[in-house]
Amino acid sequence: MELLSGADMLIRSLQDEGIEYIYGYPGGAALHIYDALFRQDKVKHILVRHEQAAVHMADGYARATGKPGTVLVTSGPGATNTITGIATAFMDSIPMVVLCGQVASTLIGEDAFQETDMMGVSRPVVKHNLSVRHPEEIPEIIRKAYYIAATGRPGPVVVDIPKDMTTPNERYEYAYPKKVKLRSYNPAIRGHAGQIKKAVDMMLAAKRPVIYAGGGVILGKASDQLTELVRMLGYPITNTIMGIGCYPASDKQHLGWLGMHGTYEANMAMHHSDLILCVGARFDDRVTNATEKFCPGARIIHIDIDPASISKTVDADVPIVGPVDAVLKEMLALVKEAKEKPDADAIASWWKQIDEWRAFHGMRYETSPDVIKPQEVIEMLCRLTNGEAFVTSDVGQHQMFAAQYYKFDKPNRWINSGGLGTMGFGLPAAMGVKLTHPDDEVLCITGEGSIQMNIQELSTCKQYNLPVKIINLNNQALGMVKQWQDMNYESRHAESYMESLPDFIKLAEAYGHKGVRIEKKEDLETKLKEVLAMKDDLVFVDIYVDRFEHVYPMQVARGSMKDMWLSKTERV
Amino acid sequence: MRRIISVLLENEPGALSRVVGLFSQRNYNIETLTVAPTEDETLSRLTVTTTGSDKVIEQITKQLNKLIEVVKLVDLTEGAHIERELMLVKLKATGSQRAEIKRTVDIFRGQIVDVTSSVYTVQLAGDSDKLDGFIQAVGTSGVLEVVRSGVSGIARGEKVLSL
Ligand SMILES: Cc1ncc(C[n+]2csc(CCOP(=O)(O)OP(=O)(O)O)c2C)c(N)n1
Ligand SMILES: [Mg+2]
Numbered sequence: 066m067e068l069l070s071g072a073d074m075l076i077r078s079l080q081d082e083g084i085e086y087i088y089g090y091p092g093g094a095a096l097h098i099y100d101a102l103f104r105q106d107k108v109k110h111i112l113v114r115h116e117q118a119a120v121h122m123a124d125g126y127a128r129a130t131g132k133p134g135t136v137l138v139t140s141g142p143g144a145t146n147t148i149t150g151i152a153t154a155f156m157d158s159i160p161m162v163v164l165c166g167q168v169a170s171t172l173i174g175e176d177a178f179q180e181t182d183m184m185g186v187s188r189p190v191v192k193h194n195l196s197v198r199h200p201e202e203i204p205e206i207i208r209k210a211y212y213i214a215a216t217g218r219p220g221p222v223v224v225d226i227p228k229d230m231t232t233p234n235e236r237y238e239y240a241y242p243k244k245v246k247l248r249s250y251n252p253a254i255r256g257h258a259g260q261i262k263k264a265v266d267m268m269l270a271a272k273r274p275v276i277y278a279g280g281g282v283i284l285g286k287a288s289d290q291l292t293e294l295v296r297m298l299g300y301p302i303t304n305t306i307m308g309i310g311c312y313p314a315s316d317k318q319h320l321g322w323l324g325m326h327g328t329y330e331a332n333m334a335m336h337h338s339d340l341i342l343c344v345g346a347r348f349d350d351r352v353t354n355a356t357e358k359f360c361p362g363a364r365i366i367h368i369d370i371d372p373a374s375i376s377k378t379v380d381a382d383v384p385i386v387g388p389v390d391a392v393l394k395e396m397l398a399l400v401k402e403a404k405e406k407p408d409a410d411a412i413a414s415w416w417k418q419i420d421e422w423r424a425f426h427g428m429r430y431e432t433s434p435d436v437i438k439p440q441e442v443i444e445m446l447c448r449l450t451n452g453e454a455f456v457t458s459d460v461g462q463h464q465m466f467a468a469q470y471y472k473f474d475k476p477n478r479w480i481n482s483g484g485l486g487t488m489g490f491g492l493p494a495a496m497g498v499k500l501t502h503p504d505d506e507v508l509c510i511t512g513e514g515s516i517q518m519n520i521q522e523l524s525t526c527k528q529y530n531l532p533v534k535i536i537n538l539n540n541q542a543l544g545m546v547k548q549w550q551d552m553n554y555e556s557r558h559a560e561s562y563m564e565s566l567p568d569f570i571k572l573a574e575a576y577g578h579k580g581v582r583i584e585k586k587e588d589l590e591t592k593l594k595e596v597l598a599m600k601d602d603l604v605f606v607d608i609y610v611d612r613f614e615h616v617y618p619m620q621v622a623r624g625s626m627k628d629m630w631l632s633k634t635e636r637v
Numbered sequence: 638m639r640r641i642i643s644v645l646l647e648n649e650p651g652a653l654s655r656v657v658g659l660f661s662q663r664n665y666n667i668e669t670l671t672v673a674p675t676e677d678e679t680l681s682r683l684t685v686t687t688t689g690s691d692k693v694i695e696q697i698t699k700q701l702n703k704l705i706e707v708v709k710l711v712d713l714t715e716g717a718h719i720e721r722e723l724m725l726v727k728l729k730a731t732g733s734q735r736a737e738i739k740r741t742v743d744i745f746r747g748q749i750v751d752v753t754s755s756v757y758t759v760q761l762a763g764d765s766d767k768l769d770g771f772i773q774a775v776g777t778s779g780v781l782e783v784v785r786s787g788v789s790g791i792a793r794g795e796k797v798l799s800l
Contacts, residue, residue, distance in 0.1 A: 184651055185654070188651075188654065188655060188658055189658060189662050193705045196650075196651070213705060247705065248800070249647060249705060249706060249707060249708040249709075250705050371703070372702070372703075373696065373700050373702075373703055376692070376695065380692075
């Protein structure tokens with residue numbers, strides 16, 4: 066057997082795990098590891114400019130590829146800088162492993178230089194964390210970390226590595242474990258057959274059914290099964306903002322997404338349904354509005370890999386714990402062989418009702434002859450990229466517009482911080498996508514507030530040649546905050562206005578990129594086309610959009626699913 | 638409703654803090670918490686008493702189960718069970734009080750385990766209500782110090798919580 070130092074074992078373990086990229090930033094406690102990285106060329110390291118960005122980059126990679134991302138940072142400030150990124154991944158169940166240097170085990174607890182209790186600090190925002198206590202354990206810990214991160218309901222795993230675990234001249238026998246077994250961790254591999262049968266019977270008997278799908282379908286790689294089932298049944302489907310792309314948005318059966326800024330027809334259909342089949346979603350408060358008023362006439366079937374997501378906020382009538390792909394496959398088989406068929410008359414009149422709702426609102430917005438509307442920018446981008454781009458977003462109005470007006474037909478292409486709502490996510494996430502999808506169009510749709518939270522990554526983009534397109538919907542305000550202030554605080558705009566914005570064009574140029582400003586509506590299409598033709602350049606597109614626009618529909622606070630504002634003046 | 642949840646936990650550093658952290662993080666109550674290694678040195682047994690609606694209790698057990706280091710758990714209050722808590726109490730004991738206290742201790746089947754000229758130290762085991770009952774019986778004015786272990790519990794009959 067080979068003898069390797071702890072640091073070499075760590076890197077070898079990453080190689081044996083099949084890791085292509087790690088995103089990170091060096092420092093004292095991680096230097097043995099960085100030296101081991103230097104002496105090999107299988108695992109590529111991407112040097113970011115802020116550790117938070119490393120985590121979002123790993124996150125973007127994971128969301129686009131379905132594989133766990135990897136981060137490497139030093140102890141203390143390096144580790145604490147990752148927390149927002151880890152919390153972001155945790156809320157959206159994104160698989161990743163964050164390797165953190167730590168002061169030597171002999172110094173832990175002594176307030177040593179750059180010592181932070183990362184196990185303690187990260188505990189509430191990780192799926193699990195592991196600390197290395199003997200260098201020999203490193204291969205097994207790494208194997209466990211990826212196994213836990215990527216199986217069951219995925220999530221981030223932190224590995225804390227004291228510096229003396231990676232000392233160069235202390236060598237140990239290296240073997241990468243083929244299997245991991247944890248007696249206390251056994252995610253379900255299939256759903257309960259009886260429950261699945263019961264669910265299918267209810268689905269076939271339903272008169273006003275809706276399928277409500279979430280990010281779990283994408284994480285569980287079950288889009289194909291879901292699409293087949295929905296088509297076979299002919300029922301309407303809506304999805305959460307995390308589930309965008311799990312079913313083709315351009316399909317007639319798709320109602321758009323639901324919840325606070327969901328479509329009128331999706332929210333109306335949910336409210337009036339008699340049966341909801343929830344697949345890999347979690348009845349989040351941004352979806353349900355007031356839970357006591359939630360869908361009063363609906364019985365609920367809930368499929369989820371995480372039993373704790375079931376009946377957490379809204380009670381399920383038929384809970385099914387299991388991986389969504391396996392459960393949907395069984396459902397498909399049962400629907401195929403069932404003697405009963407969906408009630409054609411009932412379903413037809415249900416569709417008639419839904420089409421009326423659809424016609425009533427249809428995601429309309431007011432256009433203007435001279436002011437650029439953010440919605441039209443997104444619609445145009447969707448058209449110019451054939452709806453095939455990878456789109457990452459930050460958080461705010463621009464995020465909602467991007468999710469509403471870009472039509473995604475495929476999973477893994479809409480990448481946003483849905484659960485934590487982390488401003489600063491968009492650019493590093495786009496970088497993580499672009500790195501592994503160099504030939505695909507990668508758009509980062511952002512706002513002038515959000516982009517400044519990780520703007521330093523323009524430098525990383527230069528170093529690694531990552532020609533993403535940054536679409537800055539510049540409304541010269543923290544627009545989403547301002548919208549809430551307009552609606553709830555009589556337009557008192559406390560600190561939601563951004564004075565002294567930088568010249569983003571010059572800023573992009575200073576980092577060695579291109580910048581394009583669009584202020585006139587008549588320039589929009591030509592300039593966007595020019596930008597998209599600049600394949601090899603990162604282009605910062607600073608688009609001056611309507612400063613007063615609001616996102617609609619918007620559910621009325623503490624109301625039911627069907628209580629919505631449809632514009633500044635219309636409330637239903 | 639008050640519940641007694643009994644947990645088999647990997648006996649590893651940090652495992653306990655995960656359990657305790659979960660309760661505060663998700664706004665669950667902890668009334669008592671006891672933990673000690675078992676006959677299998679890789680496992681600890683933890684007993685937590687908590688209160689909450691059925692929905693909250695269901696979430697607590699599910700969230701506990703999700704912790705990687707939780708191997709198994711049972712809500713003892715779902716079936717017949719035995720519940721015990723140990724209490725040590727220092728009581729002011731002078732003059733006529735001494736005989737009075739002794740009688741009360743006998744009624745509650747406790748023991749006086751340490752004596753000075755003015756203080757009795759009493760040891761008492763039982764369910765939490767019994768311990769509360771004792772304190773009430775002797776009267777809080779005479780109580781100098783109370784130490785309670787928190788609840789331990791086990792199912793009645795042949796049911797066991799093991800691997
Ligand atoms: C890190 C962080 N801080 C604060 C917020 C609260 N917040 C949500 S949206 C928003 C405004 C975002 O402004 P901008 O990026 O310009 O987007 P816009 O809404 O104007 O499109 C803020 C401050 C947040 N989501 N994330
Ligand atoms: Mg803005």
